[in-house]
Amino acid sequence: MKGLNLALGAAGLAAFLLLGEAVPRLGLVKDAYFPPTSRIAGALGDELADSAFWTALGDTLTGWAVGLAVAACAGVVAGVVISVVPYLREATASTIEFLRPIPSVALIPLAVLLYGTELRSVLLLVVYASFWQILIQTLYGVQDVDPVAEETARSYGLGTWARIRYVLWPTALPYVMTGLRLAAAVALILTITAELVIGAPGLGARIAVAQTSQAVPDMYALIVVTGVLGLLINVGARSVERRALAWHQSVRGEVAV
Amino acid sequence: MTFVKGQGMLDVRGLKKVYEGSGRRVEAVRDLTFTVDAGELVCLVGPSGCGKTTLLKCMGGLLTPTAGEVLLQGERVTGPPPGMAFVFQEYGRSLFPWMRVGENVELPLKQKGLSRSRRRELVADALRSVGLADAAGAYPWQLSGGMQQRVAIARALAYEPQVLLMDEPFAAVDAQTRADLEDLVRGLWRERGITILFVTHDIDEAVYLGERVVVLSASPTVVQEQLKVDLPDDRDQLHTRVAPRFAELRTHVYEQIQAAKRGTPRDAPEDAVKTDAPPPA
Amino acid sequence: MTFVKGQGMLDVRGLKKVYEGSGRRVEAVRDLTFTVDAGELVCLVGPSGCGKTTLLKCMGGLLTPTAGEVLLQGERVTGPPPGMAFVFQEYGRSLFPWMRVGENVELPLKQKGLSRSRRRELVADALRSVGLADAAGAYPWQLSGGMQQRVAIARALAYEPQVLLMDEPFAAVDAQTRADLEDLVRGLWRERGITILFVTHDIDEAVYLGERVVVLSASPTVVQEQLKVDLPDDRDQLHTRVAPRFAELRTHVYEQIQAAKRGTPRDAPEDAVKTDAPPPA
Amino acid sequence: SDDSGSSGKASSSGGVTTVKLGLIPIVDVAPIHLGQKQGIYEKHGLKLTISTAQGGAAIVPGVVSGQFQFGFSNVTSLMVAQSNNVPVKAVVNGIASTGVKDKDFAALMVKKGSPITSPEQLEGKRVAVNTLKNINETAVRESVRKAGGDPDKVKLIELPFDQMPAALDQGQIDAACVVEPATASIRSQGGVEIASPLVDIAPDLTVAMYFTSQRYAQQNPEVVKKFQEATAESLAYAEAHPDEARAVVTTYTKIPAAVLEQVVLPKWPAEANRASIEALMKLGEQDGLFKTTPDLDKLLP
């Protein structure tokens, strides 16, 4: 079962790579601007052999992980608190909706102003962007609690905390999981974008150098690396999800004979 | 009607509940007044949709009445009081799908702060008594409807409540299991002296189980009649059900419900509140 | 046992169903073989958790059997066949909360491609016959449990099926409504000549309604007995239920179920398949 | 707030002052890297920490808030900043145009086979510049104007340098104002240079400079002086050793060696050319770039 899924996924990826090879080869775009997969693979090989690349990768992953962790904790806690405390949701709604769409690119001068090009300014942007993903999903998730389940918990005298832990949280978990997967990608995107624009060390800064140097295959090789990172992150998130949501319709439906 | 502080365990006084929303206004309960004494087992019957679930939820502090009040030992119920257990009609949705059966039963006990070993014991006992000792490790959605309903009952039993509110708890179980569970409930009630309010559609069950049967009218709901069940305290499935008095009582209740559905109460509800003596069969 | 092409409307042959997953393996149904003739009304009884719902779902093409097969008019059932309606035990979850009651009933008719006016008529008829003419505009979650169950029944009736599978359809409705609905089902059956398979826990109901009662054993499930109900075709709540033959039949079924629960079938199931004559009371 | 710069104060120990620089990873800043490699800064008691950024958006606020001590920016940007009361102070020359027509590091180019051969033909055409309302816009407009065209009729489109070769090749734009290494890239695709816009603004135009914040300049005049001297020396060294300059570029960019050989290096004079900057300012004012007239005396060293 699991092996089959893996094979199917690999097949999908292979088809995608083939497409990448074919498009420039067929002359649909000039290969100088969109190099075929094989040339990107060559550049990727050069990258992998470069120790600076691995340092950059480490920097990026640090920024990503720390940012995501902070955003996830803050988002979940804020989401639950806002839903549970009466009237808080109504009171914060307008502010949340106002702050959420403020583009992180507009915050770049702010981040630099505060922290220069250090990790912290990357973190500021990463946390700001991914926090909302988790918050909104948590809000929707908590709202999804079945009224009968909620009444059951209340009738058995479960206090606020116990209700959160045993009823609210499991109900919201599928939503939070989706939020986490969304946020993981957003955090990665923002880490790289911030590095790219601010110049903090990491993969993004390397992409920026490749871009300004007209080193097209190198640039694509680095983009591929970010894509692969995203892929791996998703695989991790999926396996966590399968374990945490074994009871959920979406997971159990696949186990049943 | 004037309200005086009652002596009962549960006092329902002038209860009224109106649902409003999504373009519908339903007066589910118009004016209900009755008392459940401490240690009493009262059965509640009435036509479908007359407001039994609504009444039970108000008594359990899960719904705020539109008017009137519910008193538990003389104190007004505003939220779910401790020591009260509830078995929901929608058993399927009242079990948490993310917990195994054992955990579902255990959760309220954890909340009560019982020790681990005591909890284990209570859970195992309760599951055994509803015939589900094997199913502790299954998820609720892996069980049949009747089994799910029994899990919900086990959860209430394990909780060791003083007051037990049960909303059609045996609707989905087979006749034999039902008989066993009826005897289990009566047994627990006699043993522990708990107060039980039991909603059912089965008239025989109401008469067999209850010390008193409260018949509700069709919507807009009032108390149609209260009937004392003067059968001996020792009841068993074989003999009690064939006793002539049993037949009289069930026929009376049946007629009352039919009357309730037609909307022509045989006695005025206000009078019926005082009807304690067995009615003419 | 060899399989020959049956003459029945529904043929169940050597049906076996095993659930596996989340660390549990349950053999819900071991080996079931029986036939429902065209235009027959068969009642199915059996202990809670014995696999009635599982059996019905296999017959309705909703579950794939682990072994054996179900034939509908000689053709193997692989998915839900057209012209078959299903009333689910979990009535609350089988109604769509985003549709009003009327829309819930209407949806399958739309699917059938009926005209708007015909649909209106059928919906109104069906809702009226279950006593819910007023509730068409309400959402299912604004209704009481019994009302929800009646909506599910109305949906099946409006569908005008050839074959009707009902899984404890009256579990949540009160005695009076239940009696009315029983008569409604029998009336429709006689009028339209449809084939009905009816799961119930109420033995009286099974005997009152059915032409034949199939008793299932406890898990691992086989057919414990099949019993022909030799009551007159014209039945009514008052007279049929007090007939001596009725009492005999219900006592017999009761004993069978008790035997099933104890796991000691009185007759070997293979023999029972042929038992068509009324058993010794 | 006022003390936001405290966290990034240059630290000095044992007579060596560490300063942070915000640079763009392009050929232009090769002298700094070369000077660092040659130990010129060390000799002047400076230790450089170089951060790269993609543009002024990150460098200017960094310098103003004190996260960096020095940054690299083109002169128009500095003048725009100053006219908006952003307290910047140019300290030393950065790069200058080669001043040789058709042999500059910046060029106005069209695709191979394009009918356009002269800037005035760009009227009604789409021309890409890296940033609107900045030095390259001034330059393109001046080239068109000088060729007798009406610059207002040119449709300027903002596009990053690295996107211009592809956009030009696909016909999404009709001409592009590019700098190295994109210039080399377009040339290798057969693109044709129709003007040298920087040369058109003024001879020997000072294009970019190193700058600091006014506050830092006031508080640390001696560090600024050291930086000026060391940078001037580095510029002179790079100017004198173009091959070494080319070689050092590979250490902080990824420009392929083959391209790098073709790259036209900018001029690295040690002194800024004030006259050219005044010309640039006049043109900028004419094009409405500034809110208030920049005060060159205050801005320039």
Add this chain to the structure above:
Amino acid sequence: MRRFLLRLVFVLTLPAILLAVWWAASDSSTDVYWPPLRTILKTFPDVWTVERLRTDAVPSILRLSAGYATAALVGVALGTVIGSYRRVRAVCEPVLEFLRAVPPPVLVPVIMLFAGIGHTMKILVIAIGCVWPILLNTVEGVRAVDSVMAETARSYGVTGLARLRHVVLPSASPQIFAGLRQALSIGIILMVISEMFAASNGLGFTVVQFQRGFAIPDMWTGILVLGLLGFLLSVVFQLVERRVLGWYHGLRATTRRSR
């Protein structure tokens, strides 16, 4: 009326407090990048004239709408397919996850190769960024359709498009709406990013121009406008949601009302 006033109080209180704090904290600021709120508000009417709204806000909003609508359509359609078929999901997921992780600023050049530098490119950038939350939530929502409901539909022959329309999509709609909500603000962010490339008008373009041109108070007013735009769109969104998910909110409110 009273409920309306109460809502108004809820909507306004926190923003008012925050604005007051900002005003007080920034009032004596001399830092060019942190202008006093007073200055920003004073600049606001000068910058955001009707003319400017017409030339910048309108094209931006049109592009945003087009991109968002595309993303919603594609996200829900693709999400339904992927969520319904396990095999399809297995094949597509790696590729989608791969694409999802690529940052828009480096993706834009690639998109430009295929879609040029006009409106199509910008709409595409917005759509490509917005589609993920919608897609993911649709996939999860579709996967989580209640088993009893799914079986009911199946047994009544409600299949194919009818099943999709009457069962799968309504059942997944709460989660789909969570995704649509997420996508809305991401759309505004991408609108800004897309206008950093080859644009000559638009809100994002203007804000970035202000930033590059060191017109700092103007830039702050731009940020405020973007926030306001987000707020307005979310109000519209909520109105739509309340209509479409009326049943859902009614159902969930059963407990909330009873508290």
